[in-house]
Amino acid sequence: MKVKDVRFLKSVFSAASFPELPYPEFAFMGRSNVGKSSLINMLTGKKDLVKTGSRPGVTKSVNFFIMNGGISLVDLPGFGYAKLPASVRSGFLPLIQSYIHNRDNLRLVFLLIDIRRLPGDFELEMITLLAERNVPVAVVATKCDKFTRGGRLASARAIADALSVDVDSIFFSSAKTNDGRKEMLGLIDEYGGRKAAE
Numbered sequence: 001m002k003v004k005d006v007r008f009l010k011s012v013f014s015a016a017s018f019p020e021l022p023y024p025e026f027a028f029m030g031r032s033n034v035g036k037s038s039l040i041n042m043l044t045g046k047k048d049l050v051k052t053g054s055r056p057g058v059t060k061s062v063n064f065f066i067m068n069g070g071i072s073l074v075d076l077p078g079f080g081y082a083k084l085p086a087s088v089r090s091g092f093l094p095l096i097q098s099y100i101h102n103r104d105n106l107r108l109v110f111l112l113i114d115i116r117r118l119p120g121d122f123e124l125e126m127i128t129l130l131a132e133r134n135v136p137v138a139v140v141a142t143k144c145d146k147f148t149r150g151g152r153l154a155s156a157r158a159i160a161d162a163l164s165v166d167v168d169s170i171f172f173s174s175a176k177t178n179d180g181r182k183e184m185l186g187l188i189d190e191y192g193g194r195k196a197a198e
C-alpha cells in the first residue's frame with residue numbers, strides 16, 4: 001500500500017465522543033513509551049503527524065487519523081509505566097477498554113511491546129479482551145534498532161513464549177530505520193485497507 005495522504009481527524013477523552021466512521025479501523029495499543037505514536041508517524045511517513053516524547057504518558061487522548069481517505073488509524077494512550085504512581089499508571093485503562101468495546105469497524109489491533117521487555121498482565125488482558133470481541137491482534141516488537149538480528153530473535157522468542165503465540169507471527173518495527181513498515185502496511189491492506197482506500 002502506498003500512503004497517499006493522511007490527516008488528523010479528532011482527539012477524544014471519553015467513549016461518548018468516539019466518532020462514527022464508515023472506514024475499516026486499525027488501532028495501536030501498548031504500554032506508555034513503547035512507541036505507538038512514533039510507529040504511526042513511521043507508517044504514514046509523516047514525522048510530525050503525532051506528538052511523541054521521551055517521557056511516558058505523552059498521548060492522553062484517543063486520536064483518530066484518516067489515511068488515504070478511507071482507513072482510520074487510532075493512536076491510543078499508553079497503559080502503565082513502572083515509574084509512575086499506580087493511579088496514573090492505570091488511569092487510561094477504562095478508556096482503552098471502552099474503545100475495544102465500542103468500535104464495530106475495528107479490523108485489527110497492533111499490540112506493541114518494547115523489544116527489550118517482556119509482556120505482562122496488561123498485554124495478556126488486552127489479548128483476552130480482543131479475542132472475546134473477535135478482533136485480530138498483530139504483536140509488534142518495537143525499537144528493534146536497539147538489537148542485532150540475533151538479539152531480536154531471542155527477544156521475540158521470549159515475548160512469543162510469554163504470550164503463547166507463534167514466534168513467526170511477531171512483527172519487528174523501528175521508527176528509526178523504518179523496519180517493518182512494508183509488512184505492517186501490507187497487513188492493513190490484507191485486513192480491509194486496500195478495498196477501503198480504492
Ligand SMILES: Nc1nc2c(ncn2[C@@H]2O[C@H](COP(=O)(O)OP(=O)(O)OP(=O)(O)O)[C@@H](O)[C@H]2O)c(=O)[nH]1
Nearest residue numbers: 033034035036037038052053054057058059078175
Ligand atoms: N530507538 C528507538 N526509539 C524509539 C522508537 N520508537 C519510539 N522511540 C522513542 O521512544 C519514546 C516514546 O515514543 P512514543 O512514540 O511517544 O511512545 P508512545 O507509546 O506513543 O508513548 P505514550 O504516548 O506516552 O503512551 C520516544 O523518545 C521515541 O523517540 C524506535 O523504533 N527506536
Ligand SMILES: [Mg+2]
Nearest residue numbers: 036037058059
Ligand atoms: Mg503516544
